[in-house]
Amino acid sequence: MTAESRPAAISVEHVARWYGNVVAINDVSFTLSGGVTGLLGPNGAGKSTLLHMLSGFLRPSTGSVAIEGTATWANPDIYRRIGLVPERESAYTFLSGREFVIASARLQKLPEPEAAAARAIGLVEMESAQDRPIGTYSKGMQQRARVAAALVHDPPILLLDEPFNGMDPRQRLHMMELLRRMGSEGRTILFSSHILEEVGRLAEQVLVIVAGRLAASGDFREIRRLMTDRPHTFTVRSSNDRALAAVLVGQPTIAGVSLDDGLLTVRSNDFGAFSRMVSGLARLAGVSLHELLPTDESLESVFSYLVRR
Amino acid sequence: MNAVVARLTLRQLLGRRRVLLLLLLGGLMVLVAFIYLLNTTGGGQVADARARIFTSRLLQNFGLAVLMPLVALLMGTATLGAEIEDGTVVYLLAKPVSRRTIVLTKLAIAIVGAVLLTSVPIFLAGLIAARGLADGLVPAFALAAVIGSAIYCAMFLAFSLVTSRALIFGLLYVLVWEALLAGLFAGTRTLSVRQQTLAFADALSDAPRSVLNAQLDLTTAVVVGGILLIGATILAVRRLQHFEISGETG
Numbered sequence: 001m002t003a004e005s006r007p008a009a010i011s012v013e014h015v016a017r018w019y020g021n022v023v024a025i026n027d028v029s030f031t032l033s034g035g036v037t038g039l040l041g042p043n044g045a046g047k048s049t050l051l052h053m054l055s056g057f058l059r060p061s062t063g064s065v066a067i068e069g070t071a072t073w074a075n076p077d078i079y080r081r082i083g084l085v086p087e088r089e090s091a092y093t094f095l096s097g098r099e100f101v102i103a104s105a106r107l108q109k110l111p112e113p114e115a116a117a118a119r120a121i122g123l124v125e126m127e128s129a130q131d132r133p134i135g136t137y138s139k140g141m142q143q144r145a146r147v148a149a150a151l152v153h154d155p156p157i158l159l160l161d162e163p164f165n166g167m168d169p170r171q172r173l174h175m176m177e178l179l180r181r182m183g184s185e186g187r188t189i190l191f192s193s194h195i196l197e198e199v200g201r202l203a204e205q206v207l208v209i210v211a212g213r214l215a216a217s218g219d220f221r222e223i224r225r226l227m228t229d230r231p232h233t234f235t236v237r238s239s240n241d242r243a244l245a246a247v248l249v250g251q252p253t254i255a256g257v258s259l260d261d262g263l264l265t266v267r268s269n270d271f272g273a274f275s276r277m278v279s280g281l282a283r284l285a286g287v288s289l290h291e292l293l294p295t296d297e298s299l300e301s302v303f304s305y306l307v308r309r
Numbered sequence: 310m311n312a313v314v315a316r317l318t319l320r321q322l323l324g325r326r327r328v329l330l331l332l333l334l335g336g337l338m339v340l341v342a343f344i345y346l347l348n349t350t351g352g353g354q355v356a357d358a359r360a361r362i363f364t365s366r367l368l369q370n371f372g373l374a375v376l377m378p379l380v381a382l383l384m385g386t387a388t389l390g391a392e393i394e395d396g397t398v399v400y401l402l403a404k405p406v407s408r409r410t411i412v413l414t415k416l417a418i419a420i421v422g423a424v425l426l427t428s429v430p431i432f433l434a435g436l437i438a439a440r441g442l443a444d445g446l447v448p449a450f451a452l453a454a455v456i457g458s459a460i461y462c463a464m465f466l467a468f469s470l471v472t473s474r475a476l477i478f479g480l481l482y483v484l485v486w487e488a489l490l491a492g493l494f495a496g497t498r499t500l501s502v503r504q505q506t507l508a509f510a511d512a513l514s515d516a517p518r519s520v521l522n523a524q525l526d527l528t529t530a531v532v533v534g535g536i537l538l539i540g541a542t543i544l545a546v547r548r549l550q551h552f553e554i555s556g557e558t559g
Contacts, residue, residue, distance in 0.1 A: 052554050056403075057403075057553060058553050058554060059551070059553065074550055076405050076408065077405055079403050080405045082403075084399070086396070086399045086403075086554075088399070090395050090396030090399070091397065092321075092400070094320055094321070094324050100400075103313050103317060104400065107313050107404035107405075107406055108404060108405065109405070146400075
């Protein structure tokens with residue numbers, strides 16, 4: 001099979017999933033092959049639903065989800081090819097980390113389960129705690145044990161649902177380094193996160209999902225630019241709002257100025273430029289700035305902006 | 310059967326406090342038998358007949374009516390239901406192991422656990438109260454409890470894959486269907502595992518029918534019990550093959 005004819009590692013075509021009248025995923029399509037991809041979106045956007053469908057734990061209401069050309073739903077054979085780290089913080093607390101990873105290796109029917117488990121435990125740097133019961137682990141350590149279990153059969157595809165939850169900064173850095181290295185080795189890694197900074201530091205590609213729809217996909221820097229270049233709204237309190245409004249109106253980066261009920265609201269196309277120039281303009285107009293507040297800066301509003309584009 | 314699934318299931322079941330409670334419940338039945346033994350005096354045919362009737366009542370009303378369904382309910386619902394509830398089932402299901410193998414292995418472990426916690430105390434209590442095997446009455450109860458436990462476990466395991474309230478539905482079946490309705494309406498007894506078990510005990514023992522007072526004939530018990538056992542197992546396999554993770558967290 002040539003590289004051109006080889007099916008994509010992950011292929012999602014016109015997938016929708018609804019629960020009764022609630023649409024969780026709506027007509028999502030994308031393909032992924034190799035490298036690290038971040039699935040970014042606010043809580044409740046549908047990231048887990050999508051990952052559940054990719055990992056064969058949820059049937060798509062319409063459309064198709066395939067791993068290397070094979071449908072994932074009700075097909076346990078796909079688990080030879082994927083490693084899954086679920087979001088839910090569950091674990092066999094009565095097993096030690098090593099026992100848990102060896103059990104995973106045995107369930108994968110690996111020829112040398114102990115050796116495979118030792119390798120996977122080494123990858124996540126858990127050697128010193130491997131013989132303690134998982135019940136005694138911190139959240140971050142439990143997460144690393146789960147990652148080791150998912151990696152034990154050296155899968156070409158790795159799916160991780162909010163993998164950095166509960167990890168301290170050092171563990172987070174180490175996990176990012178591990179995933180980056182695995183991505184550069186040609187593995188297809190898809191991880192979900194609601195934290196922009198996390199995705200920015202790790203992912204080359206990004207899928208932005210909002211309210212069940214794929215709002216944007218592609219190179220992370222391009223998406224980041226779209227997010228920062230959107231119009232920003234500020235509320236301003238000063239010693240003379242009317243005079244400040246008058247000097248702001250003519251500026252090229254200002255998209256709109258309004259003064260309603262004594263509240264000055266300014267819309268700018270360039271967050272950075274406006275923040276830098278507003279104090280100088282106020283000084284020129286002889287106005288003292290009391291307060292400058294960016295409004296509607298939540299991640300949800302940023303995502304909503306991408307959807308509306 | 311999958312050895313890893315079996316070991317994991319066994320460790321999960323044994324690690325639960327409820328197993329200790331079930332052991333105590335079985336021990337209580339043995340204690341009742343022992344108290345009866347201490348309070349009976351004399352020998353002869355009359356005493357033997359009395360002991361046999363007491364044994365039959367004890368094993369029916371405590372062993373088959375309380376201990377067997379309760380043990381099977383906790384074993385059957387916990388063997389897979391507990392993992393579904395706490396989310397650990399994902400680690401088992403996200404492996405290239407057929408769902409049928411997982412269900413059959415878990416069912417086998419649940420049955421072995423239920424038999425150990427049911428048939429062994431039934432045999433011991435019977436042996437003590439009847440001061441012997443009582444013409445096969447005691448082993449008949451213990452063997453019948455093996456079959457009854459298997460049917461119950463298959464049903465309750467299937468319950469745990471159909472509803473998250475398997476324990477409540479299982480209790481309703483035991484308390485309402487078997488204890489209440491089966492006493493009022495003869496037709497409902499056909500679907501009572503307890504009545505089927507009694508029919509098996511009756512068929513396996515040499516004791517007169519009046520001692521056990523079985524309400525179902527053996528053929529009905531075999532056919533209906535077989536349908537329940539196989540039907541519940543097939544249902545459980547199908548449910549696990551189409552298992553979905555519910556709930557959206559992100």
